[in-house]
Amino acid sequence: MNAAAIAALRLLGGVILAGLVWEAAVVGFGIRPHLLPRLSEILAAFAVTPGAYWAGLQRTAAETLIGFAAGTAVGIMNGVIFFRAPLLRDMLLPVFIVSQTIPVIAFGALVVMWFGNTLFAKAVIAFYLTFFPVTVNTLLGLNSVDPRQVALLRSFGASPRQILFRLQLPMALPQIFVALRLGASLSLVGAIVGEWFGDNTGIGVLLLQAMYNESVVALWAAILCAALLGTGFYALVAWAERRIVFWGAEQ
Amino acid sequence: MGMPVSSSPSPLLELRGLSKRFGTVQALDGFGLDVQPGEFVTVVGPSGCGKSTLFNIVAGLDEPDDGGILRFKGRGCHAKELLGQVSFMPQRDLLLPWRNVVDNAILANEIEGASRREARAKALAMLPEFGLAGFETQYPHQLSGGMRQRVALMRTFLFERELMLLDEPFGALDALTRSMMQRWLLDVWQRHRRTILFITHDVDEAIFLGDRVVVMTARPGAVKLMRAVNLPRPRAPDLLTSPEFTAIKREVLDAIEEEAMKSFISGTAAPP
Numbered sequence: 001m002n003a004a005a006i007a008a009l010r011l012l013g014g015v016i017l018a019g020l021v022w023e024a025a026v027v028g029f030g031i032r033p034h035l036l037p038r039l040s041e042i043l044a045a046f047a048v049t050p051g052a053y054w055a056g057l058q059r060t061a062a063e064t065l066i067g068f069a070a071g072t073a074v075g076i077m078n079g080v081i082f083f084r085a086p087l088l089r090d091m092l093l094p095v096f097i098v099s100q101t102i103p104v105i106a107f108g109a110l111v112v113m114w115f116g117n118t119l120f121a122k123a124v125i126a127f128y129l130t131f132f133p134v135t136v137n138t139l140l141g142l143n144s145v146d147p148r149q150v151a152l153l154r155s156f157g158a159s160p161r162q163i164l165f166r167l168q169l170p171m172a173l174p175q176i177f178v179a180l181r182l183g184a185s186l187s188l189v190g191a192i193v194g195e196w197f198g199d200n201t202g203i204g205v206l207l208l209q210a211m212y213n214e215s216v217v218a219l220w221a222a223i224l225c226a227a228l229l230g231t232g233f234y235a236l237v238a239w240a241e242r243r244i245v246f247w248g249a250e251q
Numbered sequence: 252m253g254m255p256v257s258s259s260p261s262p263l264l265e266l267r268g269l270s271k272r273f274g275t276v277q278a279l280d281g282f283g284l285d286v287q288p289g290e291f292v293t294v295v296g297p298s299g300c301g302k303s304t305l306f307n308i309v310a311g312l313d314e315p316d317d318g319g320i321l322r323f324k325g326r327g328c329h330a331k332e333l334l335g336q337v338s339f340m341p342q343r344d345l346l347l348p349w350r351n352v353v354d355n356a357i358l359a360n361e362i363e364g365a366s367r368r369e370a371r372a373k374a375l376a377m378l379p380e381f382g383l384a385g386f387e388t389q390y391p392h393q394l395s396g397g398m399r400q401r402v403a404l405m406r407t408f409l410f411e412r413e414l415m416l417l418d419e420p421f422g423a424l425d426a427l428t429r430s431m432m433q434r435w436l437l438d439v440w441q442r443h444r445r446t447i448l449f450i451t452h453d454v455d456e457a458i459f460l461g462d463r464v465v466v467m468t469a470r471p472g473a474v475k476l477m478r479a480v481n482l483p484r485p486r487a488p489d490l491l492t493s494p495e496f497t498a499i500k501r502e503v504l505d506a507i508e509e510e511a512m513k514s515f516i517s518g519t520a521a522p523p
Contacts, residue, residue: 148343152341152345155339156363157336
């Protein structure tokens with residue numbers, strides 16, 4: 001069996017152990033279900049209406065992924081443009097920073113007014129939280145490329161474009177992935193907050209419904225969904241990082 | 252002082268009165284050198300004497316100050332016209348960590364637009380000569396320092412240019428690996444017949460490898476001594492203890508000593 005499979009098994013064991021401790025603690029210490037329900041009760045809630053949770057998970061995942069993908073693409077593009085045009089960077093980067101000081105709640109309300117209760121509106125909020133860290137880290141990564149390395153490629157007669165694609169962008173990847181891991185968590189937050197402004201499906205909707213119904217079990221079920229999505233997405237990005245930046249931050 | 256410059260009709264590279272100033276620092280001042288086709292010229296000098304500035308100019312990376320003459324293949328030119336015309340190997344191997352041995356070796360060919368498949372085939376055929384057979388799919392972080400240096404050298408050789416600039420290529424290697432690499436380089440050079448300009452700190456290395464040793468003055472860099480090395484090739488390690496070798500070494504060391512003292516007295520605060 002390979003190391004990855006063993007690690008996965010260990011993780012699974014840990015999750016099961018934590019679940020058992022949860023269950024045993026609630027029963028053993030007689031914790032009132034109003035404060036913390038038994039895990040088995042929450043899992044039973046999934047079993048009753050699996051469709052609602054599955055639909056919510058899919059919807060929120062779609063919003064998160066679209067926003068994240070767009071934020072990554074635009075962030076990397078911004079980073080490259082700012083790197084190539086320092087004047088533009090000096091003019092626009094402060095504007096970007098100001099835009100990030102607007103609380104996501106205020107911004108969310110605005111976006112929903114602009115785009116309505118659509119999937120797109122939520123993706124825009126996820127995008128808003130992702131593109132900035134990616135921009136900054138791309139710029140940072142591009143700026144930290146060893147100038148001797150650039151000189152070497154220039155001596156081979158490389159054009160600025162060749163230097164960008166064959167040297168600078170790949171060199172910046174470790175830095176970019178730091179932002180992507182951050183963006184993976186932030187884009188999910190953006191999507192869930194976006195759903196609070198009105199929608200019919202999604203994890204954020206499930207959270208709100210559970211709160212209004214004062215159903216602690218449903219609330220925990222929604223929380224578990226969000227945790228599952230968040231961890232899964234983060235793990236996916238971390239996995240991609242290990243595959244793509246296999247050499248690590250060697251230099 | 253030094254030997255008369257050989258008067259062959261068409262040197263590959265001609266430098267006359269080359270100067271370069273960075274702010275208040277005069278790095279080069281009136282540097283002159285001719286390099287004949289097929290010649291192996293080594294450059295030694297105290298640290299901070301402008302050797303790297305010289306190389307950056309010949310590689311096309313820096314423009315010399317007005318007034319100097321730079322001719323390549325008999326034609327006067329700006330330094331930047333030499334970009335892509337000279338095969339340059341900097342001090343560090345500067346391999347790209349996401350490329351394996353073969354793909355690192357063909358980087359320069361790829362940039363000039365050669366077919367990847369052809370370049371790879373050529374590199375694969377060259378691997379044994381560079382002691383890298385069987386390592387084609389390894390990545391730089393899996394290689395020893397000596398092997399990484401050989402990959403960098405292979406990249407330099409694969410970029411087939413008449414003039415090769417090697418900037419202390421063995422500086423970071425241990426003494427044993429270093430002397431093995433020196434003999435190996437001579438071997439490869441004799442087979443491929445390129446023109447090499449080679450910077451080093453090591454006087455033994457300069458004499459052992461070169462047809463000619465150029466000693467530079469302390470900053471600002473100029474030519475202090477030009478010494479032909481009329482030792483037979485192929486050269487074996489026992490050459491290092493022969494009286495002819497020792498005589499040349501004495502001469503070169505004296506010149507360096509003088510310059511090192513000068514730079515020590517005049518510029519104790521000057522950074523390298």
